[in-house]
Amino acid sequence: MIRFENVSKTYEGQSKAALLNVNVEIEKGEFVFLVGTSGSGKSTFLRLVLREHRTSKGHIMVAGKDLNRLASWRIPQMRRQIGTVFQDFRLLPNKTVAENVAFALQVIGKPRSHIRKTVPEVLELVGLEGKQDRLPDELSGGEQQRVAIARAFVNRPMILIADEPTGNLDPATSEGIMKLLDRINRTGTTVVMATHDVSIVNQMRKRVIELENGHVVRDESRGVYGYQH
Amino acid sequence: MRLNYILSDLGIGLKRNLSMTIAVVVTIWVSLSLFGSALLAREQVELMKGNWYDKIQISVFMCTKDSGGRGCSGAEVTAEQKNRIRQVIESNPDTAPDGVFGESKKEAFTQFKKLYKDSPIVSTVTEDQMQESFRVKLRDPQRYQNLVSAVAGLPGVDTVQDLRQYLDPLFKALEGLQFGAYIAAALLLIAALMQISNTIRLAAYARRREIGIMRLVGASNFYIQLPFLLEAVLAALIGAAFACGTLWLGVYFVVMRRAQETFRVWEWVGATETFRATLIMVVVGLVLAVVPTFLTTRKYLKV
Numbered sequence A: 001m002i003r004f005e006n007v008s009k010t011y012e013g014q015s016k017a018a019l020l021n022v023n024v025e026i027e028k029g030e031f032v033f034l035v036g037t038s039g040s041g042k043s044t045f046l047r048l049v050l051r052e053h054r055t056s057k058g059h060i061m062v063a064g065k066d067l068n069r070l071a072s073w074r075i076p077q078m079r080r081q082i083g084t085v086f087q088d089f090r091l092l093p094n095k096t097v098a099e100n101v102a103f104a105l106q107v108i109g110k111p112r113s114h115i116r117k118t119v120p121e122v123l124e125l126v127g128l129e130g131k132q133d134r135l136p137d138e139l140s141g142g143e144q145q146r147v148a149i150a151r152a153f154v155n156r157p158m159i160l161i162a163d164e165p166t167g168n169l170d171p172a173t174s175e176g177i178m179k180l181l182d183r184i185n186r187t188g189t190t191v192v193m194a195t196h197d198v199s200i201v202n203q204m205r206k207r208v209i210e211l212e213n214g215h216v217v218r219d220e221s222r223g224v225y226g227y228q229h
Numbered sequence B: 001m002r003l004n005y006i007l008s009d010l011g012i013g014l015k016r017n018l019s020m021t022i023a024v025v026v027t028i029w030v031s032l033s034l035f036g037s038a039l040l041a042r043e044q045v046e047l048m049k050g051n052w053y054d055k056i057q058i059s060v061f062m063c064t065k066d067s068g069g070r071g072c073s074g075a076e077v078t079a080e081q082k083n084r085i086r087q088v089i090e091s092n093p094d095t096a097p098d099g100v101f102g103e104s105k106k107e108a109f110t111q112f113k114k115l116y117k118d119s120p121i122v123s124t125v126t127e128d129q130m131q132e133s134f135r136v137k138l139r140d141p142q143r144y145q146n147l148v149s150a151v152a153g154l155p156g157v158d159t160v161q162d163l164r165q166y167l168d169p170l171f172k173a174l175e176g177l178q179f180g181a182y183i184a185a186a187l188l189l190i191a192a193l194m195q196i197s198n199t200i201r202l203a204a205y206a207r208r209r210e211i212g213i214m215r216l217v218g219a220s221n222f223y224i225q226l227p228f229l230l231e232a233v234l235a236a237l238i239g240a241a242f243a244c245g246t247l248w249l250g251v252y253f254v255v256m257r258r259a260q261e262t263f264r265v266w267e268w269v270g271a272t273e274t275f276r277a278t279l280i281m282v283v284v285g286l287v288l289a290v291v292p293t294f295l296t297t298r299k300y301l302k303v
Helices: A042-049 A072-079 A097-106 A112-125 A141-153 A171-186 A198-204 B003-016 B018-049 B079-091 B105-115 B145-151 B163-206 B208-217 B221-262 B271-300
Strands: A002-009 A019-026 A031-035 A057-062 A082-086 A159-163 A190-194 A207-212 A215-220 B058-062 B095-103 B133-138 B157-162
Touching: A002 A042, A019 A042, A019 A207, A019 A215, A031 A042, A031 A171, A031 A198, A042 A057, A042 A159, A042 A190, A072 B208, A082 A141, A097 A112, A097 A141, A097 B208, A112 A141, A141 A159, A141 A171, A159 A171, A171 A190, A171 A198, B003 B018, B003 B163, B003 B221, B018 B163, B018 B221, B018 B271, B058 B079, B058 B145, B079 B095, B079 B133, B079 B145, B145 B157, B157 B163, B163 B208, B163 B221, B163 B271, B208 B221, B221 B271
Parallel strands: A031 A190, A031 A207, A082 A159, A159 A190
Antiparallel strands: A002 A019, A002 A057, A207 A215, B058 B133, B058 B157, B095 B133
8 A cells, every 4th residue: 555665755955864765565454653753754754655745765656656756736636545634633723523524525526415424424433423513622632633533534545644643632532542543444444653652552562663763673563662761 | 626615715815815905906907007008009009190101201282272372273273283293293203113192082081071970070071172182102201301392382282291290299209108108007017916926925824724734635736726816816807897997987088078079180099999908908917817826826835
């Protein structure tokens, strides 16, 4: 589903590479944790998958397509296959829960009937039934993240990318979010999650890819967070 | 594509940037009005030059029984006199080869009726009162003195007019006005361009969250650009509409109601020319809105 072939990325104006010679293959339906200290290259990894940047060297294949060869006008089409969740939720404050989720479908031109049917379904899936008319700041952090996940998942993407989705949440809430991500993963969606959360990684026992200074230093199929510091 | 979503977005965008939008509308209004006036001034010069100006330089008017010129004796010019005059003109070394055109009373009357078409004068004038003339093209328009003195005073010649002597200062003034209007319009259009790109930058900043999410969930570039484009096009169209209205009012009050009544000697710009000018203005207004919008949104909404 996602394949990195000798990928290096150096940002403009910087001498040090953010990623160096990364070779990773993530299969369809996998759940992968991306761990490592700040600045180890996790975010660069995720941005490259989203084609927010181009690689400096090497190729990235997403769903069989070489991102380097993708014309820029096809990038939006490619992104519709990928759902994205962030630490800071990124909800629109003046839209209700349902409107925030519906927005993702409206702007890619889905018909109204489809939106009316899909949005309540996905809100139920993430456990927000009955809260569709609330505004984001009337919700707890965990609930806001559920809205963000609903928005990322409402178009049934093949891949879900989560960049520290539990970074702002307390452990109990984080566990709920992880259960939700696990449930989404069980529908066949590939999940790639960058995290610092040791206990979550250790609990879930999923594949762990560890990055350090832009290198992959560990890739275990049922790993733990790693050396405790 | 969701039309109602786009339209509500457009409304929000216009309200948010109301003062900037008004500034854009006013700038486009004034600049396009000037631009349209310059277009009309050019049309006016073309009309004044008319059928003759580019072809001939000197008009030799011949006597009617009412004319009091030096060569007239209170009688119509005779066919013999006409032949003689023609011979003198044709044999003059400054006359261009095949450069003599005769205008009969009938042709003069047709032209007169065209110029005075809605005036009561037409009904009081008859074809017989028109002056016959020879229109002469020179080899070198600057060397007219020789021919003028050779022809003036010949029997049957009423007056000799050097057309350019009368019209050139007028054309110079009109062309100056036109040039000034173009320059002013160009400067204002540049100001409008910058205002539009500035407005878009502000709007893109105000909507950066929405735009960020749109990019993330895979909204097409065109879909992201569309509200900005519609905003700019709407502002340009409103400005262009005001400018067209201004031009029509100007033509109606200044040309149709005043100038045309007072100076009937030549044709004036009318509905056809104004319509043509307004079409060009609308197109320029649209280009003005669309081009900077595409350029600026490309810069600020990069995928």
